[in-house]
Amino acid sequence: MPPFLLEVKNLKKGFPIRKGFFSRIRGTVQALNNVSLNIQRGETLGLVGESGCGKTTLARALLKLIRPDSGEILFQKTDLVPLSSRQMRPFRRHLQMVFQDPYSSLNPRMRVGEIIAEPLLIHRQINRSEKREKVAELLEAVGLSPNFYDQYPHEFSGGQRQRIGIARALAPLPELIIADEPVSALDVSIGTQIIHLLQELQKKRHLSYLFISHDLKLVRMISHRVAVMYLGEIVESGPAEALSHPLHPYTQALVSAIPIPDPALKRKRILLAGEVPSPTELPSGCSFHPRCPYAEERCKTQKPVVKEWQPGRWASCHFVDKIGGLHE
Amino acid sequence: MEPLLKVENLKTYFLTSRETIKAVDDVSFTLNRGETLGIVGESGSGKSVTALSLLRLVSPPGKIVGGRILFQGEDIMTLPEETVRQLRGRRMAMVFQEPMTALNPVFTVANQICEGVKLHQQLSGTARVIHPRDEKVIELLKLVGIPDPERVSKSYPHEISGGMRQRVMIAMALAGNPDLLIADEPTTALDVTIQAQVLELLKELQKKLKMALLLITHDFGVIAETVERVIVMQQGKIVEEATTLELFRKPEHPYTKKLLEMIPRWAG
Numbered sequence: 175m176p177p178f179l180l181e182v183k184n185l186k187k188g189f190p191i192r193k194g195f196f197s198r199i200r201g202t203v204q205a206l207n208n209v210s211l212n213i214q215r216g217e218t219l220g221l222v223g224e225s226g227c228g229k230t231t232l233a234r235a236l237l238k239l240i241r242p243d244s245g246e247i248l249f250q251k252t253d254l255v256p257l258s259s260r261q262m263r264p265f266r267r268h269l270q271m272v273f274q275d276p277y278s279s280l281n282p283r284m285r286v287g288e289i290i291a292e293p294l295l296i297h298r299q300i301n302r303s304e305k306r307e308k309v310a311e312l313l314e315a316v317g318l319s320p321n322f323y324d325q326y327p328h329e330f331s332g333g334q335r336q337r338i339g340i341a342r343a344l345a346p347l348p349e350l351i352i353a354d355e356p357v358s359a360l361d362v363s364i365g366t367q368i369i370h371l372l373q374e375l376q377k378k379r380h381l382s383y384l385f386i387s388h389d390l391k392l393v394r395m396i397s398h399r400v401a402v403m404y405l406g407e408i409v410e411s412g413p414a415e416a417l418s419h420p421l422h423p424y425t426q427a428l429v430s431a432i433p434i435p436d437p438a439l440k441r442k443r444i445l446l447a448g449e450v451p452s453p454t455e456l457p458s459g460c461s462f463h464p465r466c467p468y469a470e471e472r473c474k475t476q477k478p479v480v481k482e483w484q485p486g487r488w489a490s491c492h493f494v495d496k497i498g499g500l501h502e
Numbered sequence: 503m504e505p506l507l508k509v510e511n512l513k514t515y516f517l518t519s520r521e522t523i524k525a526v527d528d529v530s531f532t533l534n535r536g537e538t539l540g541i542v543g544e545s546g547s548g549k550s551v552t553a554l555s556l557l558r559l560v561s562p563p564g565k566i567v568g569g570r571i572l573f574q575g576e577d578i579m580t581l582p583e584e585t586v587r588q589l590r591g592r593r594m595a596m597v598f599q600e601p602m603t604a605l606n607p608v609f610t611v612a613n614q615i616c617e618g619v620k621l622h623q624q625l626s627g628t629a630r631v632i633h634p635r636d637e638k639v640i641e642l643l644k645l646v647g648i649p650d651p652e653r654v655s656k657s658y659p660h661e662i663s664g665g666m667r668q669r670v671m672i673a674m675a676l677a678g679n680p681d682l683l684i685a686d687e688p689t690t691a692l693d694v695t696i697q698a699q700v701l702e703l704l705k706e707l708q709k710k711l712k713m714a715l716l717l718i719t720h721d722f723g724v725i726a727e728t729v730e731r732v733i734v735m736q737q738g739k740i741v742e743e744a745t746t747l748e749l750f751r752k753p754e755h756p757y758t759k760k761l762l763e764m765i766p767r768w769a770g
């Protein structure tokens with residue numbers, strides 16, 4: 175197997191909770207709790223989970239926009255965690271991000287051309303005279319007219335702005351693009367076009383993606399492999415097709431919660447009890463036990479380890495072999 | 503039998519100095535007692551404005567410029583404001599898309615529900631002051647599946663989760679035993695596992711209380727699993743109306759076909 179482009183090992187990040195500005199720390203939000211994952215060159219890893227489970231925190235930690243508490247982020251075998259922001263600089267251009275909100279993620283006072291050229295100038299990949307030509311090329315690559323160079327973000331629709339965001343991410347020729355809910359703010363028809371653009375760019379440029387979304391259907395469609403996150407942990411990962419017979423009870427519930435557009439189909443839903451607990455008070459044992467329909471005594475005290483149950487299929491649950499998914 | 507709701511040639515426009523937006527443009531449909539009807543369409547197609555028009559809640563520059571809305575035989579358009587206010591919440595109630603904006607941040611959950619209950623009881627002649635700890639509030643919170651109703655009843659909206667807020671909204675809507683519940687994207691802001699809980703709850707309550715349900719959504723999955731009949735809206739107009747089974751089996755209008763074709767890609 176070729177070496178991984180990105181390999182994340184046991185990443186942890188907690189946010190201290192304070193009441194008031196000067197007061198003592200009251201506890202921690204454990205946003206990332208031992209996250210491990212890897213991405214190969216040219217591959218899309220989908221990361222799916224409900225709001226607050228830690229997806230954006232992971233994205234920000236991978237780009238070193240926030241400092242992880244512990245763990246490793248191996249990018250082409252170099253650990254980024256201990257690097258200073260100066261030492262990070264040569265790696266920055268290889269790791270780019272596309273954000274959820276196409277309205278707030280572009281500087282409203284900058285012209286489109288400047289927005290796209292900015293990373294190129296920072297990384298000294300072009301000089302001023304090459305700017306226009308390079309930007310025109312990028313605008314075309316994302317399906318926009320080169321004439322947009324002098325316009326401002328507010329003159330564009332949500333879908334067009336997201337294309338501008340993608341052009342900016344593509345500019346420094348990155349290896350990996352982290353897309354955090356890139357189509358959640360868009361209508362389905364516009365979102366679909368953006369997805370097609372991302373797929374086409376991946377083929378042409380051999381890009382790797384970490385594609386983050388709360389939408390399991392979408393993640394399954396775009397990803398080669400999928401990782402499922404719950405309360406700051408990856409509870410299951412495996413090939414995208416495997417989501418049709420999940421190993422972990424949480425993934426099963428997620429899959430079964432999706433409304434199916436087929437009125438003739440009658441099925442029994444797995445309805446989870448209650449809601450996601452607060453990450454300030456992580457449940458003992460298996461974090462999922464208060465909501466898990468299969469939980470037994472052991473789950474309250476003993477934390478399941480992540481195991482590879484079938485080649486490439488990992489899950490952390492004591493009872494994977496009982497629950498099914500393996501034999502379907 | 504007379505339909506519960508009969509909308510005839512409804513037109514709701516936004517009249518700004520620059521332009522006239524025909525948000526709802528000649529819309530007609532009926533809804534029978536105890537029936538479930540869905541309105542589906544893309545963003546901006548006029549779904550929410552249709553719902554607001556039924557309750558006469560459109561605010562300027564929006565205006566109902568034409569048509570009739572017959573609810574239990576009465577034309578809502580010609581009723582005095584006071585009568586419409588009494589109708590809202592009692593005989594027709596609404597659950598909105600964003601539960602946070604629809605709840606009053608300075609009142610506890612119990613107080614918000616009480617306001618509703620009190621009003622309805624006054625109207626039905628049984629004037630009795632309701633205490634926020636009254637069992638009616640707790641009963642309603644239990645009905646919508648809130649686990650710790652005593653605690654939640656004393657909480658303020660920002661202290662409970664989005665899923666809970668949506669349940670509270672539904673409890674408020676149900677307080678007056680409405681004949682018609684209008685739910686505008688009631689689960690769009692929620693996580694998928696919570697969305698499933700709230701949709702199951704709506705379906706269960708609709709059957710149990712024999713209410714008519716008008717459900718607005720852009721999600722064909724939600725339509726397929728919740729309603730018997732569907733209206734498809736595009737740019738303020740109804741382009742197709744059919745039973746849910748028919749609509750999925752053989753959509754007639756090119757726009758419906760286009761919308762349906764987009765689904766499988768996302769469903770993978």
Ligand SMILES: Nc1ncnc2c1ncn2[C@@H]1O[C@H](COP(=O)(O)OP(=O)(O)OP(=O)(O)O)[C@@H](O)[C@H]1O
Nearest residue numbers: 516523525543544545546547548549550551552720
């Ligand atoms: N207060 C307003 N002023 C001007 N135009 C408005 C106003 N409210 C709605 N509109 C317009 O009316 C049309 C219909 O809007 P409506 O809110 O009903 O859409 P919708 O189908 O509910 O969309 P969504 O799926 O995004 O909720 C749109 O063109 C919208 O821009």
Ligand SMILES: Nc1ncnc2c1ncn2[C@@H]1O[C@H](COP(=O)(O)OP(=O)(O)O)[C@@H](O)[C@H]1O
Nearest residue numbers: 189203205224225226227228229230231232453
């Ligand atoms: N800067 C921060 N300070 C404190 N808590 C935070 C901060 N950023 C995120 N969190 C908390 O960490 C958890 C994970 O958040 P996030 O990564 O944004 O989730 P997601 O993107 O999956 O919705 C949440 O409980 C959130 O409230």
Ligand code: SF4
Nearest residue numbers: 460463466473491492
């Ligand atoms: S370990 Fe127990 S509680 Fe956790 S997912 Fe498995 S069965 Fe459920």
Ligand SMILES: [Mg+2]
Nearest residue numbers: 229230231354
């Ligand atoms: Mg996020």
Ligand SMILES: [Mg+2]
Nearest residue numbers: 549550551686
């Ligand atoms: Mg709406």
